Amino acid sequence: MKIRVVPDLCCGAQRCVAVAPDVYRLADGYNVLVGQPDWEVPAGLEPQALRGARACPESAIKIIEDGS
Numbered sequence: 001m002k003i004r005v006v007p008d009l010c011c012g013a014q015r016c017v018a019v020a021p022d023v024y025r026l027a028d029g030y031n032v033l034v035g036q037p038d039w040e041v042p043a044g045l046e047p048q049a050l051r052g053a054r055a056c057p058e059s060a061i062k063i064i065e066d067g068s
């Protein structure tokens with residue numbers, strides 16, 4: 001599973017970090033993955049990654065399932 005954060009959508013609400021602190025990090029209040037290549041979620045953290053994506057009020061976090 002990979003994650004992509006859409007730059008124009010991330011508004012710095014920080015909900016992702018609040019619910020999934022082991023997966024998401026902030027830089028200047030925004031998700032550090034903004035503008036970065038798709039990031040491979042470490043094994044075992046997929047549920048937390050999904051929780052963070054669902055918590056984002058802007059739907060800025062896109063989940064890319066393996067094989068898609």
Ligand code: SF4
Nearest residue numbers: 010011013014016056
């Ligand atoms: S990815 Fe979503 S929840 Fe996380 S900082 Fe950006 S807008 Fe907020």
